[in-house]
Amino acid sequence: ETGVTQSPTHLIKTRGQQVTLRCSSQSGHNTVSWYQQALGQGPQFIFQYYREEENGRGNFPPRFSGLQFPNYSSELNVNALELDDSALYLCASSDSPLSREEKLFFGSGTQLSVL
Amino acid sequence: AQRVTQPEKLLSVFKGAPVELKCNYSYSGSPELFWYVQYSRQRLQLLLRHISRESIKGFTADLNKGETSFHLKKPFAQEEDSAMYYCALRPQAGTALIFGKGTTLSVSS
Numbered sequence: 001e002t003g004v005t006q007s008p009t010h011l012i013k014t015r016g017q018q019v020t021l022r023c024s025s026q027s028g029h030n031t032v033s034w035y036q037q038a039l040g041q042g043p044q045f046i047f048q049y050y051r052e053e054e055n056g057r058g059n060f061p062p063r064f065s066g067l068q069f070p071n072y073s074s075e076l077n078v079n080a081l082e083l084d085d086s087a088l089y090l091c092a093s094s095d096s097p098l099s100r101e102e103k104l105f106f107g108s109g110t111q112l113s114v115l
Numbered sequence: 116a117q118r119v120t121q122p123e124k125l126l127s128v129f130k131g132a133p134v135e136l137k138c139n140y141s142y143s144g145s146p147e148l149f150w151y152v153q154y155s156r157q158r159l160q161l162l163l164r165h166i167s168r169e170s171i172k173g174f175t176a177d178l179n180k181g182e183t184s185f186h187l188k189k190p191f192a193q194e195e196d197s198a199m200y201y202c203a204l205r206p207q208a209g210t211a212l213i214f215g216k217g218t219t220l221s222v223s224s
Binding site (some may be wrong): 040043044048056058090099102106108109 | 119158159160161164166167201207209211212213214216
């Protein structure tokens with residue numbers, strides 16, 4: 001069983017730039033969720049993709065966008081980076097999108113620093 | 116607004132002492148509640164779910180709807196329990212998980 005993998009592990013960007021983060025879901029999972037975790041905070045839901053369609057979105061502006069591919073891997077794109085976007089970005093996969101019992105399997109995260 | 120509150124940033128106990136990590140939530144319906152854990156240098160992982168009514172690694176958590184709490188308990192702490200613990204709420208099916216800010220548990224000998 002292959003776990004959730006994320007790349008890159010660390011990234012440094014400057015304000016105004018664009019960034020793409022990547023995630024491969026766990027084998028057998030068709031759903032990917034993205035979370036932002038600022039320092040000292042819990043993970044905050046950005047959005048979820050299920051079978052290549054957005055399946056729910058948190059309180060994030062449109063400059064946060066995503067994609068899911070036929071193999072269920074996913075990308076998170078952030079345009080016009082702001083200093084406050086500096087955070088750990090977590091990807092999580094599951095096989096039961098947004099169900100009450102949904103069990104999330106997390107990747108190790110991408111640490112994004114915006115200077 | 117739906118919210119999860121973990122009032123303690125850090126909880127330090129001695130090995131063998133009882134542990135209670137507090138979690139309070141704000142939601143008027145019947146939510147599903149979870150505890151996630153992150154051990155040092157490991158990824159965030161599910162510890163237990165209210166719906167499963169299970170005990171994992173000696174930890175249990177009881178949903179108290181009257182007090183809107185879902186405290187995590189273990190009668191005898193072990194050093195390997197040292198980790199960051201997050202309480203999370205799913206208000207209803209079709210909604211995303213809402214996490215608390217987390218509590219660091221430190222167990223020393």
